[in-house]
Each structure stands twice: as C-alpha cells, then as structure tokens.
Amino acid sequence: MATMTSESSGIPVRVEEHPQSFIKKYIFSTDHKVIGIQFLFTCLFFLAVGGLLAVMLRFQLGFPDQPMPGGNLLPEAMVADGYILPEFYNSLVTMHGTFMVFFAIMPLLVGVYANYLIPVQIGTHDMAFPRLNMISYWMFLVSGLVMLSSFWVIGGASAAGWTQYAPLSASPEASGVSTGQILWILSIAIFGFSSLLGSINYITTVINQRAPGMTWFRLPLVIWALFITAILGLLAIPVLTAALIMLLFDQTLGTTFFLPTEGGQPLLWQHLFWFFGHPEVYILILPAMGFVSEIIANGSRKPIFGYKSMVFAIISIALLGFIVWGHHMFQSGMNPALGMSFMISTLIIAVPSAIKVFNWMGTMWGGSIRFHTPMLFAVGFVMLFAIGGFSGIFMASSPVDIYIHDTYFIVAHIHYVLFGGSLFALYAAFYFWYPKMFGRMMSDKLGKIHFWLTFVFFNITFFPMHGIGMGGMIRRTYDPNQYELFQGMQDTNILITIGAIGLFLSGFLFAWNFFWSLKHGEKASANPWNANTLEWQTPSPAKHGNWEEIPVVYHGPYEYSHPDMDKDWLAQNERPDIVSPAHHS
Amino acid sequence: MDWSLPLNASTQGVHIDNLFWLIFWITGVAFVLVEVGILWFLWRYRARDGHKAKYTHGHMGAEIVWTAVPAITMVFLGIYSGMIWADIRSPDSFPDDAMTIGVVAKQFEWNVIYPGADRVLGNDDDFTIRNRFEFPVGEPVIVRLESEDVIHSFFVPELRVKQDAVPGMTIPIWFEATETGEFQIACAELCGLGHYRMRARVVVHEADAFDVWYDEQTGVALDAAAE
Numbered sequence: 001m002a003t004m005t006s007e008s009s010g011i012p013v014r015v016e017e018h019p020q021s022f023i024k025k026y027i028f029s030t031d032h033k034v035i036g037i038q039f040l041f042t043c044l045f046f047l048a049v050g051g052l053l054a055v056m057l058r059f060q061l062g063f064p065d066q067p068m069p070g071g072n073l074l075p076e077a078m079v080a081d082g083y084i085l086p087e088f089y090n091s092l093v094t095m096h097g098t099f100m101v102f103f104a105i106m107p108l109l110v111g112v113y114a115n116y117l118i119p120v121q122i123g124t125h126d127m128a129f130p131r132l133n134m135i136s137y138w139m140f141l142v143s144g145l146v147m148l149s150s151f152w153v154i155g156g157a158s159a160a161g162w163t164q165y166a167p168l169s170a171s172p173e174a175s176g177v178s179t180g181q182i183l184w185i186l187s188i189a190i191f192g193f194s195s196l197l198g199s200i201n202y203i204t205t206v207i208n209q210r211a212p213g214m215t216w217f218r219l220p221l222v223i224w225a226l227f228i229t230a231i232l233g234l235l236a237i238p239v240l241t242a243a244l245i246m247l248l249f250d251q252t253l254g255t256t257f258f259l260p261t262e263g264g265q266p267l268l269w270q271h272l273f274w275f276f277g278h279p280e281v282y283i284l285i286l287p288a289m290g291f292v293s294e295i296i297a298n299g300s301r302k303p304i305f306g307y308k309s310m311v312f313a314i315i316s317i318a319l320l321g322f323i324v325w326g327h328h329m330f331q332s333g334m335n336p337a338l339g340m341s342f343m344i345s346t347l348i349i350a351v352p353s354a355i356k357v358f359n360w361m362g363t364m365w366g367g368s369i370r371f372h373t374p375m376l377f378a379v380g381f382v383m384l385f386a387i388g389g390f391s392g393i394f395m396a397s398s399p400v401d402i403y404i405h406d407t408y409f410i411v412a413h414i415h416y417v418l419f420g421g422s423l424f425a426l427y428a429a430f431y432f433w434y435p436k437m438f439g440r441m442m443s444d445k446l447g448k449i450h451f452w453l454t455f456v457f458f459n460i461t462f463f464p465m466h467g468i469g470m471g472g473m474i475r476r477t478y479d480p481n482q483y484e485l486f487q488g489m490q491d492t493n494i495l496i497t498i499g500a501i502g503l504f505l506s507g508f509l510f511a512w513n514f515f516w517s518l519k520h521g522e523k524a525s526a527n528p529w530n531a532n533t534l535e536w537q538t539p540s541p542a543k544h545g546n547w548e549e550i551p552v553v554y555h556g557p558y559e560y561s562h563p564d565m566d567k568d569w570l571a572q573n574e575r576p577d578i579v580s581p582a583h584h585s
Numbered sequence: 586m587d588w589s590l591p592l593n594a595s596t597q598g599v600h601i602d603n604l605f606w607l608i609f610w611i612t613g614v615a616f617v618l619v620e621v622g623i624l625w626f627l628w629r630y631r632a633r634d635g636h637k638a639k640y641t642h643g644h645m646g647a648e649i650v651w652t653a654v655p656a657i658t659m660v661f662l663g664i665y666s667g668m669i670w671a672d673i674r675s676p677d678s679f680p681d682d683a684m685t686i687g688v689v690a691k692q693f694e695w696n697v698i699y700p701g702a703d704r705v706l707g708n709d710d711d712f713t714i715r716n717r718f719e720f721p722v723g724e725p726v727i728v729r730l731e732s733e734d735v736i737h738s739f740f741v742p743e744l745r746v747k748q749d750a751v752p753g754m755t756i757p758i759w760f761e762a763t764e765t766g767e768f769q770i771a772c773a774e775l776c777g778l779g780h781y782r783m784r785a786r787v788v789v790h791e792a793d794a795f796d797v798w799y800d801e802q803t804g805v806a807l808d809a810a811a812e
Contacts, residue, residue, distance in 0.1 A: 087778050161775045167752060168735040168777060174692065175735075175777055260753025266736060267751060300630070306643035309652075331738065332749050333756045336674035340667050347659040351652065357619060358651040359643075364626040366639030371631070379623065386619045390612035393659075397666040399673060400605050403590075403598075403745045406738060406773040467588025472742030474773045478781035483769055485591060485742055492588070561638040568637065 030130035031544055035137050036116030037437060042137075043108045044514075046144055048507070050099035055504045057092040060084045062497025064479045077156055087176060089478040090159035095151070097162030098184070101284065102191055103144045105422050109287040110195070110233070111140060113429060114202045114226040116437065120535040121220050123211025123553065123573075125545045128204040132197045139194035143187045150183040158184035161476060163277070166258030166269040170250035178251075185248045192241040195233050202230035211534070211573075213553030217311070218572065220533045220557040221304065224311050225290030228318045232279045232286075235322070240276035243269060270332055274325035282321040284418060285385075286314055288425030289356055292378045294557075295428050296360050298531050299375030300367030301568050303558040306359045313352035313359075320349040330398045331405045339398045346396040353389050357382060368561070368568070372529070373447030377428035380455050384420025388413055391466065409469025415462045427454070430514070435524030439541040442521055446513040453506035460499030464492045530569045533557050537571050591742050594764035594789065598745035600669045607665075611658060679759050683725035687711075688718070690730070690737035690750040693779035695770055702803045712802060716785040718770060721795035725761040738774035741787055749774055762789045 029035060059068050067082025078088040115133065119126055127133050150157040157180040160169035164184070172178035206227045210219070219227075247269065249255040256262035258269045297304045304310060326334060326342030360382050369375070391413040395401045404410065427450075434442050468489045473480055480486040480493065527536040534551055535542065551573040559570040593602055630638075672678050685706045687698035697718045701710025706729070720726045730739055732750035739758075740747040743766075748758045772783035790798060 086781060090775065090778070090780070093775070159777075165736055165774070168775065171735070260751075264753075266753065301632075301638040303640065303642045305641070306648050309643070309648055331747050333751045333754050336670065336676075339670060339674065343666060343670070344663045347663045348656070350659055351656045354655040355648070355652055359648075361619070361622055361626065362643065362647065364623070364630060366641065367626075367630045368632045368636055368638040369627060369630050371627075379627065383620055383623055387616065390616055393612055393662070394605065394608050397604060397608060397662060399601050399666055399669040400608065402673070402747050403601055403605070403742070405747055406740070464588070470588060470590050472591055472740075472771075474740065474771055476775040476780070482782050482784060483771055485769065558642075561640050563637075563640050 028134060030126070030134050032115050032119050032127045032130065032133060033437070033542060033544075033546075035133050036112050038137050039107055039111035039115060039140070040437075042141055042144065043104055043112060044511075046099050046103035047108070048511075049148065050096055050104050051504050051507060053092050053096040053099065055500055056084065057089060057096060058497040058500040060089055060092075060478065061480065062494045064481060075152070077154075084478075086478045087159060088156060090161075090476070091151070091157040091177075091180070093476050094158050094161050094184075095147075098147065098158075098188075100418070101162060101280070102188060103147065105284050105418060105426070106195075106280075107140060108426050109284065109422065110198060110202075110226065110229060111137070113222070113287060113291070113433075114198065114230065116433065117222060117535065118202055118205055118226060119209070120436075120538065120542055120546050121223055121533050122206060122209060122214055123534045123547070123551045124205065124209035125547065125550075127201050128208060129197075129201050133201050136194045136197040136201070139190050139197070143190035143194060146183055146190065147187040150180040150187070153179040153183065156180050163273060164247070164269070165273075166247065166250070166266050167260070169269075170247055170258045172251065182248065182251055185244050185251070189241055189244045189248075192237045192244070195237050199230040199233040199237070202226060203234065206230075211550050211553050214572075215553075217308065218553055218556045220290075221293040221307070221310055221314075222287065222290030224314055225286040225293075228314050229283050229286045232283050232318055232321065236276045236279035236283075239272055243272035243276070246272075267329070267332060267334060270329055271325070274328045275322075277328065278325040279318075279321045281417075282317055284422050286317065288381065288422040289314070291425045291429040291432070292360065292381050293363075294531075294533070295374045295378040295432055296363050296382070297558045297560060298432075298529055299370050299372065299378065300364050301370070301560045302363055302367040303556075303560055304359070305362030305365075306355075307556065307558065309355055310359055313355045316352045317349060320345060320352075324349055327396060327398075327401075330401045343396060343398045347393070350389065350393060350396070357386050357389070372431075373442070373444050373451060374428040374432035374529075376448065376451040377424050377431065380451065381421060381424040381428065384416055384424060384458070388416030388421055391416060403472075404469060406475055407469040408465040408473045408475060411475055412462050412465035412469055415465070419462070420458060424454075427451075427510070430510075432529065433535075434514075434517070435528050435540050436535055437541060438518055438521075439524055440517050440519075440521030441524050441528060442513050442517045446509060450506060450509045450513065453509065454503065457499050457502035457506055461496055461503055462499075464496055464499075468492050527571075530567070532559055532569050532571050534572055537573055592764070593743065593745060594762050594766065594768070595744040595746065596761045596763055597673050598743075598763075600672065601745045604666060604669055608662065611662070674758075679727060679757065680725040680761075683727045683759055684720070685727040685729060686718075686720065687729045687731065688739060688750070689733060690739065690772070690776075690783075691733035692735065692777050693772070693783035695739075695772075695783070695785040697785075699799070699802065710803075712805070714802075717788070718785055719788040719790060719795065719798060720762070721792045722762045722765045722789050723792060725759055727757055727759045730756045730758060735776050736774050737772045737776045737783065740771045740773035741768055742771070743768045744787075747773055765789045765791055 071079045071082035155177045159177050160175050168175050246257040256264040258264050258266050324346045327346040330339050473486045524540040526539050553572045554576050555572050561568045689696045697714050698711050700706040730750045732752045737750045744760050746760050768787040770785040
C-alpha cells in the first residue's frame with residue numbers, strides 16, 4: 001500500500017473565505033454539500049409524489065368498486081365521479097415506478113450522498129468539477145419537473161409501464177398517450193445526462209483527490225460503493241439514452257426500430273432497456289449497502305467483518321450485473337438457450353450478496369450494539385434485504401419464473417429490495433448524516449417510532465404480495481376481480497392497501513422530525529456517533545471547503561474498540577504517535 | 586385468504602411446483618437462520634456496562650464457508666433448473682404428435698385458430714374462435730403464439746404456462762393438461778387501456794368430448810365456408 005499513498009495525495013487547493021450572495025451560496029452553488037442538500041430536498045418531494053401515486057393505485061386495487069376519497073379533486077381525464085379510470089390507473093403504475101426509481105431512490109442514494117460524502121470522506125475540499133456538479137443538479141430538477149408536468153397534458157402521463165416495452169411505448173395508437181409519452185422519453189434522457197455528469201465527477205474525484213494516506217483499502221465502504229456505482233452509471237446510462245432516442249424517433253419521426261411492421265424488433269428495446277436496467281438495479285442497492293456497512297460497524301462498535309471481501313463483493317456484483325439482464329426476459333420469446341446462461345449468471349450473483357449479509361452479521365457478532373435510530377434502520381435493511389434476496393432465487397430459476405413472472409411475487413421481491421433495502425438504508429442515512437448536514441440532531445425518540453411504524457406497515461403491505469403472487473395474481477391490473485382465480489384474494493388486497501396507507505402516513509412523522517429539527521433539534525457536536533471516518537473530524541455542519549487543512553490519514557475506517565485504546569473509536573486521521581494500534585493488513 | 590399455488594393441471598406444472606417448493610425449503614431454512622441469527626446477536630451483544638466489543642477484522646475460515654455453501658447451492662439449483670427448463674422450452678422437447686393450435690393476441694382479445702378437418706394449421710379450412718380455447722386432457726398441445734399489435738402475455742395459471750406474444754414473432758410453446766375443467770387465460774403483460782379485461786375462457790375436455798366438440802366446429806366451419 002505504501003506506493004499508493006504517494007499517488008493519492010490530495011490536490012492542494014487554497015480555500016478562499018469570501019462572502020457570497022444568497023443566490024450564489026444556496027441556489028447556483030458549486031459547493032458539493034449544498035448541491036447534495038439541494039438534491040435531498042428535491043428528492044424528498046419526489047419521494048412523496050411517488051408515495052402518493054402508490055396510495056392511489058393501492059386504493060383502486062383494494063376497493064375497485066368504490067370512488068376514491070378526494071377523487072373529485074382530480075381532473076376529469078383521470079377520474080369519473082371519483083372512480084379512477086383504467087387509463088389513469090396505467091399512468092399511476094407507470095409514474096409510481098418512474099418517480100421512485102429515477103427521481104427518488106437513485107438520486108437520493110447518488111445525487112445526495114455521493115455529492116455530500118465523497119469529498120468530505122476522502123478528505124478534499126470539493127468535487128473535481130464543481131460546475132458540472134451544479135449543472136447536474138439543475139438538469140435533474142428540470143427532468144423531474146418535465147416528468148411531473150406530463151400528468152396535465154392531453155392524453156395524460158405515459159401509461160406503458162416504467163419499463164416502457166415497445167411497441168406499446170412506441171406507438172401512440174396502441175397506448176392512447178402521445179405527448180405524455182414524449183415527455184417521459186425527454187425527461188429520462190435529460191435525467192441520463194445529469195447522471196452521467198455526476199458519474200464522471202465522482203469517479204474523477206475518488207481517483208485523484210484522496211487525502212494523503214487515504215489508500216484504496218482505507219476508503220470507507222460507502223465510498224467504494226459510490227465509486228463502483230458511478231462506473232456502473234457511466235457504462236449503462238448511455239445505452240439507455242441511445243435506446244430512448246430510437247424510441248423517440250419511432251414515436252415522432254416514423255422510424256421503426258422497435259416496430260415489426262417495417263422490420264423492427266420489439267425485443268431489441270427489452271435488450272437495450274435491461275442492459276441498462278439491470279446494472280441500474282445495482283446502482284439502486286450498492287450505495288445502500290455502503291451506508292449500512294458504515295452504520296452497522298458504528299452501531300456495533302466493531303471493525304467491519306471482512307473488509308476486503310466486502311470490497312470484492314461490490315466489484316463482483318458490478319461485473320456480474322452486466323451479464324444478467326436476460327433474466328428479465330425468460331418469458332419474452334428470447335431463445336431458450338440464452339435463458340440457460342442468464343439463469344446461471346443470475347444465480348451466481350446471489351453469492352456476493354449472501355457474503356455481504358453474512359459479513360454484516362459477523363460485524364454484529366461479538367459487538368456492543370447501540371440501538372440508535374440509524375442502527376435500527378440498518379438492521380432492518382439486512383433483515384428485509386435478505387428476504388428480497390431469497391425471493392430473487394425463485395425468479396432466477398427460469399422454470400419457476402414461467403409461473404411467477406409478471407405476478408405480485410415479483411412486486412413483492414422488488415419492494416423488499418428497493419424499499420426494505422434501499423429506502424430503509426436511506427432512512428438510516430438520513431438520521432445518521434443529518435447532524436453533519438444541518439448541525440442539529442433529529443429526534444431519536446420520534447425516529448424510533450418512525451422505524452417501528454415503517455417496519456410493521458412495510459411488512460403488512462409487501463409480505464402478503466408473495467401470497468397473492470403465488471396465487472397467480474398479475475401485476476399492473478386495474479381490476480383483479482375480472483378473473484375468477486383472483487376474486488378470493490380481495491381480503492388480502494384490502495389488507496395490503498391498509499398497510500400502504502399506514503406506510504404513507506408514517507412518512508409524515510419522518511417529514512415532521514426532519515423539518516422541525518432543522519430549527520429546533522438538539523445542537524450536534526462534530527462527532528455525535530463517535531465515528532471514525534473523516535467527515536466527523538470537521539465541524540457540524542461542515543464549512544465551505546470542508547477543511548482548513550487537508551487531513552492526513554493513518555488508519556482504516558473501522559478501527560472501533562481497539563484493545564490499546566480507552567475510547568472505543570479511532571479517527572482515521574488520529575496521529576499514530578498519540579496512539580499506536582497494531583496495524584492490520 | 587389463499588396464499589398458495591393454485592391447483593396444478595399440467596404435466597409441466599408438476600416439475601415447476603416441485604422446483605418451487607424445493608427453493609421454498611432451501612430459502613426457508615436460510616431465512617430462519619439469518620433472521621433468528623440477527624435477532625439473537627442483537628440480544629446477546631447489546632451494549633452493556635463494562636463490555637467492550639471484540640476487536641476482530643474477520644475470519645478467513647468462516648468467510649470461505651459462507652461463500653462456498655451458497656455457491657454450491659446456487660450451482661446445484663442452476664443445473665437442476667436448467668434440466669427442467671430444457672424439458673419445457675428446448676426445441677427438442679416439443680412432442681411430434683401434438684395437435685397444433687394458433688393463438689393470435691390483439692388489443693384486447695385472444696383469437697384461437699384451429700386447424701380444420703384436415704388437422705393441419707395454416708390453410709383455408711382453419712377456423713377461428715374468439716376468446717375461447719378448448720382442447721383435450723391427456724394429449725400434448727402446441728400453441729403457436731403471435732400478436733397483431735403490442736406485446737401480450739399468454740398466462741394460464743393452472744397450466745403453469747406463461748409466454749409473451751410478440752408482434753413480428755411466432756413463438757411455439759407446448760403443454761399437456763392433466764385435469765379437465767374451466768380456467769381462464771390472463772394477459773400478463775401491460776398492453777394498454779383494456780389490459781385488465783383481456784381474458785378468455787379455457788375449457789379442457791375429456792378426449793371423447795373434445796372430438797365431439799371439434800367435429801361440430803369443423804362442421805360449422807365447413808358450412809360457413811360453403812355459404
């Protein structure tokens with residue numbers, strides 16, 4: 001590692017303290033921390049939008065014969081006498097997925113935390129390209145607003161599912177949506193550019209600007225996760241953008257890339273979409289795994305179990321993530337021989353995920369576990385992500401997938417991974433890094449109530465979906481009672497709807513805690529969690545430029561409970577002549 | 586509340602269901618170990634006065650075990666699943682003597698095309714029935730699946746059959762029913778406004794009863810052709 005130390009010295013930057021106008025400081029800011037916080041507020045808004053859409057579509061499934069309370073407030077194109085119309089239901093399903101994946105989970109993980117954490121955790125003043133960073137946020141905001149606006153155009157928002165399978169998405173005659181569909185494509189294309197700018201920035205910053213002594217194997221796991229995620233984005237998003245442009249041409253210029261009438265191929269869209277879409281799934285989980293690694297080590301007061309195998313697990317998930325896309329297409333009409341190879345690669349990708357779960361358990365084993373709110377959410381992540389991993393094995397097995405594909409079993413799986421997984425990790429991260437962002441603590445008491453409500457309602461909502469999925473109930477259906485087989489599932493559908501409403505309402509408790517604590521929370525010390533990583537060795541909130549002087553790193557990020565020390569933590573930049581822990585490899 | 590697989594009525598379904606329950610038990614055991622393990626650790630290693638956490642960075646032996654055991658299990662599941670997959674989907678698995686029926690999906694209906702009296706699909710005496718699919722029990726049936734507009738998916742839960750119908754492609758699938766009865770085809774792929782009501786009746790007859798029905802239909806078809 002000694003050779004790497006010399007390469008990784010930070011670029012010397014003189015920090016200029018000069019007064020900035022409000023607009024320069026908070027609106028068109030180039031400070032990575034302000035940009036991270038801009039992403040945070042914007043994405044929380046979109047998260048609420050996605051949640052509201054979910055409650056509406058759940059209402060329809062729970063009570064298909066009743067008008068939706070407050071439904072009359074919506075425009076006539078969406079409801080009739082308060083009843084949700086089938087065309088609006090298809091838009092709800094599409095936009096719920098779209099907002100959650102593209103405008104909530106992904107930018108919350110990456111836009112917020114890659115921006116906020118990378119410079120301050122690797123020990124540098126700012127991102128490599130601060131202005132690109134600013135543009136990335138503004139493009140993101142525009143893309144989100146374009147997407148939101150599509151609800152109010154003639155024909156309504158896109159109704160082709162978040163996966164946008166052609167020809168439904170390519171032909172306005174088939175879907176009944178024209179303008180909304182074009183806006184969907186433009187919005188995601190702009191979003192893609194925004195993500196690319198971010199990726200380039202994160203990769204460059206991690207490679208070039210690590211503080212002296214911050215070797216690759218002293219990086220916090222969350223930085224490893226965000227770094228690999230940025231590489232995934234860099235390689236996967238251009239494929240989506242290309243596919244979107246082709247789709248836009250099919251929609252508007254009369255090309256037929258995905259339309260079979262003139263020799264196009266609908267399956268081409270699926271290959272392109274999932275070549276992006278499956279790495280995207282790991283973009284949506286790797287940073288979450290990074291947060292959880294930080295918080296479980298901190299909450300257990302123990303070094304992370306198997307640091308290097310955690311790093312190699314992240315890297316192998318990323319590599320394998322590029323050769324499993326076909327498992328979304330087992331029943332698509334793709335050559336069955338291809339199904340075989342995609343099945344094997346998909347089953348193998350379960351192994352590094354399993355290693356990570358076992359290593360988190362190993363970290364808790366023998367620990368001295370503190371149950372603060374971030375720790376509760378992090379442990380909740382491990383428990384629920386494991387369930388999502390297990391259900392994934394069912395659909396990885398292509399013969400079983402014949403039956404469960406496109407049923408609620410899949411819906412259960414994706415929500416255990418993206419809500420029980422990613423969003424639980426995000427809640428953990430919100431509570432954990434809030435003091436560093438805003439200089440105050442969120443209420444731990446309200447946080448714990450929020451955790452228990454979320455955990456209970458989450459399971460009421462999503463666990464029964466495994467059951468009705470096994471029963472064969474199909475996804476994206478406006479009225480399951482159309483089928484004799486699904487009519488007996490109405491009780492379960494009502495239970496799920498009640499769970500979803502509870503889950504949505506418990507979000508308000510979080511929102512209250514978040515906004516109330518901005519002004520009234522207890523003042524935070526620099527290091528309220530007694531953590532080791534560099535961001536905690538600078539004041540809360542961290543100042544513009546992060547550091548008066550670039551820190552020098554002497555230790556790995558997880559030196560908790562060192563036997564030679566009285567205190568149970570050891571900051572990465574604590575001088576070794578003050579302490580001399582036996583160093584590990 | 587019925588949280589289980591519905592009645593199975595096909596030969597392939599037996600294998601799919603067995604595989605489902607095998608994975609259910611494997612993941613079920615792992616699920617209990619992981620969840621109980623986490624809860625036990627949370628209790629056993631909760632912070633207490635005078636206790637310091639163990640200072641350790643890992644254990645090579647443990648990590649090898651929990652890498653190897655999932656890896657071996659996954660490879661085993663992969664090979665076993667692959668064999669069943671090949672029995673259902675590989676071109677070699679299709680029976681030679683099966684009756685071939687065409688199914689053409691379009692927004693929002695299923696058109697079932699039967700061979701006429703000559704029992705060969707694809708010529709003038711074929712006849713089409715809308716939203717009704719009838720075939721005999723105990724005999725393999727090949728369905729040649731097509732779509733006229735967007736992607737649909739042919740799903741009969743009781744037969745454990747699902748296959749997307751893709752415009753521009755003809756995709757063959759086969760199955761053999763083991764039970765008579767009435768079921769429904771569900772469209773399992775979002776296909777537009779009327780997706781939720783794109784369903785059709787499935788009737789599985791006793792072989793004799795099917796022959797009677799079929800002769801009636803070909804008679805009707807011949808009469809219709811004569812007019």
